Amino acid sequence: MLKNYLKIAFRNLVKNKGYSAINILGLAMGMAVALLIGLWVRYEWSFDDFHENRVSLVRVMKHTYFNNHKGTQSGIMLPLAAELRAHFSEVKHVTRVDWGDKHSLVAGEQKLSKTGHYVDPDFLKMFTFPLVKGNAEQVLKDPYSIVLTESLAKAMFGDAEPVGKVIRVDNRFEVMVTGILKDIPRNSSFEFDYLMPYELNIATSDFVRGAVNEWGNNFLQTYVQLNDGVTPEAFSARIANLVRTKMNDKNESLLFAHPMPKWHLFGEFKDWVNTGGAIEYVRLFAVIGILVLLIACINFMNLSTARSEKRAREVGIRKAVGSERRQLIAQFLTESMLTALLGFAIALVIVELALPYLKDVGFEHVELNWSNIPLMAVAFAGCIVTGLLAGSYPALYLSGFVPVKVLKGTFQVGRAANLPRKILVVTQFTFSIALIIGTVIVFQQIQHAKSRSMGYNPEKLIWLSLSSDLQRNFLPMKTELMATGYVEAVSKTSSPMTGVYNQWEGFSWPGKDPQSNPLFSALMVDPSYFKTAGLKLKEGRFFAERVLSDSNAIVLNEASVKLMGLRTRWGAISGSARRI
Structure with missing residues (x-):
């Protein structure tokens, strides 16, 4: 029977080539868009799911209160890790992680600039970054050691054995390669080419070494693996007031644990309050994908029912010779399934052709992996559901014709029968x-973001x-x-124009409220910064190269002047600023 259904369905498709092409291509385009969005959504949901300890891993974060504003940050103080390791039984492993800076790595004639992290030895016990060579218990124990990814090891040493080789870092100190990691998955919250022990960071940096006991200096990240049975909520309650206790300040920040599945x-x-984040975009695009697929299905339904008069005689004759309604439903569903399968095949081709052109709009790591059986099974199941959904209404509608009226020529489509079609058209x-x-709205927002004044000249400006x-x-x-003659100006700064890395408190000025302790975002720059960035000052002047007193000068923006309530063109600002 199925063979007969398929044969009839195929003949109908061939007989009505124009109608079939419109239906197949309509479903193909809808399924292609839905599949592309589905692949992107799947990729976003897959972040960090390869870690074996995923459910017990948390990032320690802090709630802050500055300028009458409740904020949240992941920057944490250096002594926290040792405190957690020594006095909290809920903690199984803990590691400090810097933000990931670029360092120059030199081995023989090979010199590369790559990004890596300073971490504690527990890092490789907590996170599932498999070692190709070396033991996770040992590779980061020596302060002057380094663990490379496979790609970096290949780039630095070629086919030679990398373990045991010496690398000079930043032309300051040497480290020995003790292990090789598999390349980091693209769907990882951590991106790095190598790891070095955090003790090495303490040993080689005066700033870091000076912050070993400072509970008010927040400049690194802290990650914890909880013991079995300990929830992030329970651990958050335990550590909430730790900084307040250490600093004897009830107004200090509150600590809490943010679980890995939410990172x-x-x-x-x-x-x-955790209000979401990237999940909003995932939900939005998922809805868009569903709507596009529904439009394609509704289009199929409308086209199928629009040809009802042409199919009415066929239905009447088949019912007259004994066909049951369920058999007719099966026939029409077979036709829709065949159309959907052909559309699905075309959709796969469209996706493969489109992905390379979408690399710059968030799809750079999204791929259609034909060898991923579960992925292809889900995609095929989506095709089946689409075929059944698109063919359900036409099958029920067409199979319901009364054979006597059809064969006598008195069959007419009434208003009640047309109502569902009208609803579908309006919905579409x-x-x-x-x-x-x-x-249109999103396009206008993008154009506004691209054309609005940023307060500096981004043309020909490069940040490294x-x-x-x-x-x-x-x-x-x-x-x-x-x-070289190609460069007009060069300047150094602590942060790029698009983001400020440093936030300080502890400033004072004439007329400041003693109870107020606002937080300021700060950039440290040299005198060339004004020319390099193309800034325009509203009042005053920028730092001068040979004016020694400018070493104590500061340039404020309008928001800072308003906050301070300064009425004169220049005011004295003093105090021991504390990095947040």
Whole structure:
């Protein structure tokens, strides 16, 4: 019977080529868009799911209160890790992790600038980053050791054995390769090319070494693996007032544990409440994918029912010779399934062709993996559901014709029969118009973001993260760049124009409220910054190269002046600023 259904369905498709092409291509486009969005949603949900200890891993974060504003940050103080390790039985493992800076790595004639992390030895026990060579218990025990990814080891040493080789870091100190990691998955919250012990960071950095006992200096990340049976909520309650106790200040920040499953998609906080984050975009695009697929299905239904008069005689004759309604339903569903399968095949081709052109809009790591059986099974199941959904109404509608009326020629489609089609058409246009309006609004927002005044000139402006040795040799590097004739100005800064890394408190000025302790975002720059960034001052002047007193000068923005209530053009600001 199924063979007969397929044969009839195929003949109908071939007989009505134009109608079939419209139906197949309509479903193909809808399924292609839904599949692309589905692949992206799947990729976003897959972040960090390869870690074996995923459910017990947390990032320690803090709720802050500055400028009458409740904020949340992941920057944590250095002594916290030792405190947790020594006095909290809930903790199984703990590691400190820096933000990931670029360092120059030199081995023989090979010199590369790569990004890595300083971590504690527990890092490789907590997170599932498998070692190709070396033992997770030992590779980071020696302070002057380094663990490379396979790609970096290949780039530095070629086919030679990397373990045991010596690498010079930032032209300051040497480390020995003790292990090789598999390359980091793309869906990882951590991205790095190598790992070095955090004790090495303490040993080689005066700033870090000076912060070993400072509970008010927040400049690194702290991750914890909880013991079995300990929940993030219970651990949060235990550590909440730890900093307040250590600093004897009831107004200090509150600590809490943010579980790994929420890091990527639920990383946004407002007024100390986890309000979501990237999950909002995932949900939005998922809805868009469903709407596009529904539009394609509704289009199929409308086209099928629009041909009802042409199929009416066929239904009447088949019923007259004994066909049951369920058999006719099966026939029409077979036709819709065949159409859906052909559309699905075309959709797969469209997705493969489209992915390379979508790399710059968030799809750079999204791929259609044909060898991923579960993925292909889910995609095929979606095709089946689409076929059944698209063919359900036409099958029920067409199979319901009364054979006597059809064969006598008195069959007419009444208003009641047309009502569902009208509803479907209105629904289809509603979804389409909503998507068009949404697209126009998003496009206008993007254009506004691209064309609005940023307060500086972004044209021909490049920002680079410098390794430690380049920072120490900034002036020779600047001289060489200026000598090329291609560079107009060079400046150094603590943060890029698009983000401020440093936040300080502890400033004072004439007329300041003693009870107020606002938090200021700060950039440390040199006198060339004004020219390099193309800034425009509203009042005053920028720092001068040879004016020694400018070493104590500061440039404020309008929001800071308003907050301080300064009425004169220049005011004295003093105090011991504390980095937050």
